[in-house]
């Protein structure tokens with residue numbers, strides 16, 4: 289099947305980024321969300337981002353116009369004749385399972401249904417549909433326009449056809465797809481999130497200040513960003529959620545969340561999005 293039409297579900301941070309990357313790569317894209325305000329914000333963010341990329345010469349005028357041509361819709365009807373649906377709605381199993389049940393009903397039987405989930409089992413999501421062979425994980429990274437990694441995750445029953453399609457679309461979008469087995473945190477978050485959690489333990493134990501810990505990891509490991517600054521960027525609530533998934537699903541205490549991480553989430557010090565995390569933001 290040649291992919292021409294892609295529907296993206298969820299117009300938040302990831303959804304609008306995926307829709308934009310798909311449109312500038314030549315796909316006809318529809319972007320949907322249950323929240324009209326999120327759709328409006330997504331549309332504005334795409335305009336702003338493509339404007340910036342065009343000024344830097346990263347995309348040309350045709351690509352900018354293609355992104356402006358993304359169809360905005362409040363329902364999922366467009367999934368009816370899409371070749372690929374990429375779901376990037378809120379990270380909540382109940383929302384995702386209900387969405388995939390509904391997508392399975394409205395999408396044509398050949399449509400491949402992909403999810404951008406960071407932590408929910410692809411096999412579990414596929415189980416909500418009658419087409420587990422055509423359900424796959426396409427885990428993009430933030431910001432989608434700039435990050436080239438794409439983790440492609442196969443559920444227990446995902447077919448080679450769905451895997452090949454995800455690779456083809458990912459490459460067309462300028463990404464480097466890497467196939468990963470379905471396991472908590474996949475590979476990127478399985479390694480990244482425990483490292484961030486360990487950095488929070490180091491801070492909690494007073495081994496150094498946030499700046500010291502980040503400086504050590506930047507200069508010693510050539511990381512562009514220290515783990516605590518990165519946690520602020522991701523959102524401490526998201527970090528806590530993923531570390532809890534690793535702890536619960538592996539049943540291994542090496543993944544226990546640092547107490548300081550929980551306290552910061554309880555205090556609503558979530559990082560950049562609330563203006564305060566390990567650092568202060570204006």
Ligand SMILES: NC(=O)c1ccc[n+]([C@@H]2O[C@H](COP(=O)([O-])OP(=O)(O)OC[C@H]3O[C@@H](n4cnc5c(N)ncnc54)[C@H](O)[C@@H]3O)[C@@H](O)[C@H]2O)c1
Nearest residue numbers: 298300301302303321322323326376377378379405406430
């Ligand atoms: N933020 C990241 O850095 C990042 C990175 C990789 C993967 N992800 C994953 O991407 C997904 C989206 O994350 P995000 O950060 O963009 O979240 P977000 O909160 O910015 O956006 C989620 C959007 O989904 C919408 N939504 C909720 N229920 C819906 C429904 N039933 N139908 C349609 N839209 C619905 C919300 O209105 C919201 O606009 C999650 O699964 C997350 O784990 C996030």
